[in-house]
Amino acid sequence: MGNCRLVDELNRLRKSSSDSIDGIGAFDDFKKYMHVSRSAEEDLIEILHKIEASGRKSLVLLCGSAGDGKSHLLSYLKNNLRLLDNYVIYNDATESSAPSKTAIETLNESLQGFSDENLERPGENFILAINLGVLSNFVESTYGDSFKQLHKYVINSNILTNQLNEKGYEENSAFQHASFSDYHMYNLTARGVKPEYLEHILEKVFQMDLDNPFYNVYNNNCKECPLSEKCPVKHNFEFLANEKNRNYVANALVEVTIKDKEILTTREILNYIYDIIVAQNFNYKKMAQSLTNEVSFLKEYISDITPSLMYEYTDKSVLLNQLQKYDPLLVRSEQADEDAISYYVSSDVSKEVVSVIDKEAYSKVLCQSSAIEKINSDKVLKAQLFNVLERLKKIKGDIIQDNAYTSFLSTLYYFNTGTTKKYGDFYGLVEEAVIQWCGNEDRDNVCFDDCHEGIALYEHIEFEPYLDIPSNVKKDEELQRFLPFITVKYENKKTGEIIPLDIDYSLYELIYKLAAGYIQTAEDRNNHADFISFIYKILRTGSADKEVSLVTDDNRKAIIEKTKFGVYKFKVVR
Known part of the structure; x- marks a missing residue:
């Protein structure tokens, strides 16, 4: 025996294996066995059934990233379920039909039946597997001028954004889509x-x-x-x-x-x-x-x-x-x-x-x-x-998962389900993190200027959370579609400005550590410009236009206060 049969069989999993390249021509026994149903597949099957019932000419976009299974799914629907018999199938929008043409040019030619000029004319149903980057390039290209209705659909459906799309099949529309990007791997x-x-x-x-x-x-x-x-x-x-x-x-x-x-x-x-x-x-x-x-x-x-x-x-x-x-x-x-x-x-x-x-x-x-x-x-x-x-x-589970990660996951769930009582504690963490980042003289006196030698200036901050829970949030025990970040919002009572901050895991971890007393580094400042911008906006909600505390390096303190008459009072406190 000179080789390992098990290794030979496992080789079929590799990217370099012919089994990893999906075409739509065949769906062999190995692909049948390896097929795992996904939510995007369920969405697409529902859309195809509704298109059949409507009798309307339709362009179906199957969106996602390279390698996520678009070709595999098309092959499954075509060969196993026979749902694509009445469709023209465009399997790879990254490829050109001729050496002299770009992929965008080929796509423009292939989709002519769904240009603004031909949209209401009879024609064949069309299903297009397309990466989000290619779709964006196409609708924003010069060819997109002939596809304004498609462009409008893509924008209104949030296909190219990180916002949730819950629309599904759209009545009276020539365009439909299902996207792997609407779902996570968990x-x-x-x-x-x-x-x-x-x-x-x-x-x-x-x-x-x-x-x-x-x-x-x-x-x-x-x-x-x-x-x-x-x-x-x-x-x-x-x-x-x-x-x-x-x-x-x-x-x-x-x-x-x-x-x-x-x-x-x-x-x-x-x-x-x-x-x-x-x-x-x-x-x-x-x-x-x-x-x-x-x-x-x-x-x-x-x-x-x-x-x-x-x-x-x-x-x-x-x-x-x-x-x-x-x-x-x-x-x-x-x-x-x-x-x-x-x-x-x-x-x-x-x-x-x-x-x-x-x-x-x-x-x-x-x-x-x-x-x-x-x-x-x-x-x-x-x-x-x-x-x-x-x-x-x-x-084996003998080592406990890190606290910041588990905390992020629970907060992410409560945010996506609009459970304010549960994720409200996180606002407290954000406020502690802002205070720690800036430095404080006492609990509510936050440093907003330490550029002067030997002197730091402090102002009073009253954090004012702004809660606007969307009406369409789901209270499901298990979420399949959800935003992968948490958004906190504060209100500037002086101006009415709403100050939002989107928090992914990386920023959450920083906030979690800051709230526990961590001192930020230069790398943190380079990596989190969004947090710095948020802090500057929060500082504008403070009392600096009315009252400022001045603290010296040797811990002497004075208060500068603006009276109702527009004059300033200077008072030494210690």
């Missing part, structure tokens, strides 16, 4: 995220079911392999066959999308799954040769198991690079330090190893007495294994 609840779609994809690959082509190879071929009991790929497959371990991976991917605004696509997710099962340098013959030296084998094995592959490999994919920032090893705590000291000073780490790994697939290698003996005596091997143990603790 649902939102009061208890955090629920990454159903990601979990379903992972389940497709790892479920112990004979309908699963990956499991079939694992079940039929791995048992015949003489190296199967030592194989990291087989053990990774078994590790992720555990639903709890898969859920950790799904939630880790969600964390990257929330914290780093990483756009996840189905193609990227499948490629990532491959990357955390099969090491980049995995080679069947090399593994067989390494078995002659147990220490060398163990070092290679530990490097090739999923807890290592998730966090130790760089420049394989954007996702792997992003996830490295959230390696459990980077989370410092008193308990983590104690665990590390205890582990490294111990001459026998068998108890630690067995307590964490015993019920995992990796125990077949790492919990054997000969392996433990080598781990105890080899410093490099011992250090490698410590990293795996700490990551496994996080995967």
Whole structure:
């Protein structure tokens, strides 16, 4: 046996695999098996049925990002459900029909039946899979002058914005759309995220079911392999066959999308799954040769198991690079330090190893007495294994999620459901953060000018929250469509100006830390110009036009007050 059948089968998940390229001509058994229904698909099917009932010529836009599954969905609807028999299908609006033409020129020609001039004339239904960037370029181009009605529809439907679109099918319109961008890769609840779609994809690959082509190879071929009991790929497959371990991976991917605004696509997710099962340098013959030296084998094995592959490999994919920032090893705590000291000073780490790994697939290698003996005596091997143990603790739920992240998720849910009693506490955090950023002389006296040597000027701020809960907010226990940021608003009572601030996770984390006493850095100031602008506007609501406190470096204080007669009084307080 010179290669690994399981690795060959898993290769179908990679971006470089022919299986990752979807056309609309065929929908084979593998694609049928891997198909996972999504909310955008449900929206589109509903629209297609209503178009059929209306009898009106329609242009349907299927919007999203590259690799999110538009082509796959069109193929599914065409070949499996036979819903596109009466449609002209334009599958890739990024491609040109001729070398001399741009993609926009080709699109202009293809959509002539839906130009303003031809919109009311009879014609065929048309479905267009298009990336949002291409759609924006087209309606804003010179060709867009002939498609003003389409442009108007795109704007009114909020297709190109981050605002929620709840319209669905529009009666008496020649234009309809469904968008993958209307939905996230996870649902939102009061208890955090629920990454159903990601979990379903992972389940497709790892479920112990004979309908699963990956499991079939694992079940039929791995048992015949003489190296199967030592194989990291087989053990990774078994590790992720555990639903709890898969859920950790799904939630880790969600964390990257929330914290780093990483756009996840189905193609990227499948490629990532491959990357955390099969090491980049995995080679069947090399593994067989390494078995002659147990220490060398163990070092290679530990490097090739999923807890290592998730966090130790760089420049394989954007996702792997992003996830490295959230390696459990980077989370410092008193308990983590104690665990590390205890582990490294111990001459026998068998108890630690067995307590964490015993019920995992990796125990077949790492919990054997000969392996433990080598781990105890080899410093490099011992250090490698410590990293795996700490990551496994996080995967098994023994390490608590960071507070800022969990707080953001609950606040995001309450904001999107308009539950003011629940997210009102966050306004207090924002106010504390503003005070901490500016500096204060007492609770309500906030510094608005410290540019003068030896003197700082303070004003009284009364924060005035402005609440305007939209009438269409949903009180669902589980949200599928929602804004990925929180908006707070304050009112300037002097001018009536409303001062809004959109808060994504990055800014939320800063606000959370500031409220706890954190002092901002130059990097914070460079990264959060929106927060600085918000603070300047809040400072204009203060008492500086009527009363100012002046405090010197040696803590002397005076108050400058403007009287009703327009003159100023100067009073030394201390």
